[in-house]
Amino acid sequence: MFVTALHRGLEVLRCFTPDTPELGTSEIARMTGLPQPTVWRLCYTLSQSGYLIPGRNADRLRVGPGVLTLGHASITHAGVAEFAYPLMKVVAEKFEASVSLAEPDRHNMVIVQRAESPAILKLILHVGSQLEMVNSSLGWAYLAALPDAERTSLLTAIKQQLGKAWKVHATAVEEAIAHYNEHGFVFNLRHSHRDVNAIGVPVISPDGRRILALTCGGNSSYMTKERLAGPIAAALKELARQIAPALAGEHVARHRNVAF
Numbered sequence: 001m002f003v004t005a006l007h008r009g010l011e012v013l014r015c016f017t018p019d020t021p022e023l024g025t026s027e028i029a030r031m032t033g034l035p036q037p038t039v040w041r042l043c044y045t046l047s048q049s050g051y052l053i054p055g056r057n058a059d060r061l062r063v064g065p066g067v068l069t070l071g072h073a074s075i076t077h078a079g080v081a082e083f084a085y086p087l088m089k090v091v092a093e094k095f096e097a098s099v100s101l102a103e104p105d106r107h108n109m110v111i112v113q114r115a116e117s118p119a120i121l122k123l124i125l126h127v128g129s130q131l132e133m134v135n136s137s138l139g140w141a142y143l144a145a146l147p148d149a150e151r152t153s154l155l156t157a158i159k160q161q162l163g164k165a166w167k168v169h170a171t172a173v174e175e176a177i178a179h180y181n182e183h184g185f186v187f188n189l190r191h192s193h194r195d196v197n198a199i200g201v202p203v204i205s206p207d208g209r210r211i212l213a214l215t216c217g218g219n220s221s222y223m224t225k226e227r228l229a230g231p232i233a234a235a236l237k238e239l240a241r242q243i244a245p246a247l248a249g250e251h252v253a254r255h256r257n258v259a260f
Helices: 004-014 025-032 036-048 065-076 079-094 137-145 148-183 225-256
Strands: 052-054 061-063 098-105 108-116 130-132 186-189 196-204 211-219
Touching: 004 025, 004 036, 025 036, 036 052, 079 098, 079 108, 079 211, 079 225, 098 137, 098 225, 108 137, 130 137, 137 148, 137 186, 137 196, 137 211, 148 186, 186 225, 196 225, 211 225
Parallel strands: none
Antiparallel strands: 052 061, 098 108, 098 211, 108 130, 186 196, 196 211
8 A cells, every 4th residue: 555654755855865965844845846834744754763864054954864774774785786896896997997887766877886997087976876867878778678668658757857858868868779779788978978988788687677777988088989889888798798697686585575
């Protein structure tokens, strides 16, 4: 049975991101579309439970240790991320690049593991960072691997959310999916960041029921289109092949731990 109050409380917590670390209740009400009195009650309950704490100003809130504990538990027990890291590290160091593994969360991709070569341009990305699905090689790779009906449904929802802003991404998404269908990976050439080129590939569980995505990239002056399309694309596809079996084991473990 769907619990509306719990869903609303989680929607409040989702408002707090690296870009919006502290919020007032009026801002939360605007972001969630919930009535102000409802937001007050939810924030009070979350504060009493340790999930929200006062911000630097008395009228603002930020996430508390309760949320941090849940996030740490999620990362710590993410078996695929732990399994993937040494494999990702080899690729990152071999090509002097960054390699990220991400999974979908609504209309975003959340990085669950990341490996970097010491030599690369540093970006403000880390485990837990969210990237727009329609504006990243991770998102394009995920969308490209979805069955047609699921992809159409998801893109319809994203278009409704973005409104006129969808036009900025429409062509890039279409081209990425077409490129994946022909070559097995997607290109992102300075689309998400003016100094970064990257490619992405999906990681598909053996039963096809779960899809994550990998990306590898770096400074555009070093990570040329030719270099990405050659040995790096081959290495990233092989990395996805090595990681994919671990998704099956995690899928089984997750369902065994769910009780109703």
